[in-house]
Amino acid sequence: MDRCPLCRAALNGAETCRRCRAELRMAQRVEREGQALVDAAMYCLSLDKAATAEQLLRRALVLHTAPETLALWQIVAALSRRFDDTASGEPQDA
Numbered sequence: 026m027d028r029c030p031l032c033r034a035a036l037n038g039a040e041t042c043r044r045c046r047a048e049l050r051m052a053q054r055v056e057r058e059g060q061a062l063v064d065a066a067m068y069c070l071s072l073d074k075a076a077t078a079e080q081l082l083r084r085a086l087v088l089h090t091a092p093e094t095l096a097l098w099q100i101v102a103a104l105s106r107r108f109d110d111t112a113s114g115e116p117q118d119a
């Protein structure tokens with residue numbers, strides 16, 4: 026989290042906004058947990074586990090709806106509809 030979500034002041038790593046004094050520790054923790062789920066999803070994608078990646082991304086979106094996470098989830102959801110994790114990588118019939 027680079028900027029305060031309330032007043033947009035730069036945070037420079039602080040847990041309390043210097044301008045509006047908002048306490049952001051919990052929001053930053055939720056953002057980190059969401060990013061950890063996205064990282065795990067990326068790892069699953071590297072193992073051709075698109076369905077698992079989709080589930081992780083869905084959980085990440087519940088925590089923190091970042092636009093890049095939403096875009097990645099949409100791509101992975103489309104992929105996992107076409108491929109099965111346990112299949113040989115061949116597309117399923119459309």
Ligand SMILES: [Zn+2]
Binds near residue numbers: 030032033042044047
């Ligand atoms: Zn602020």
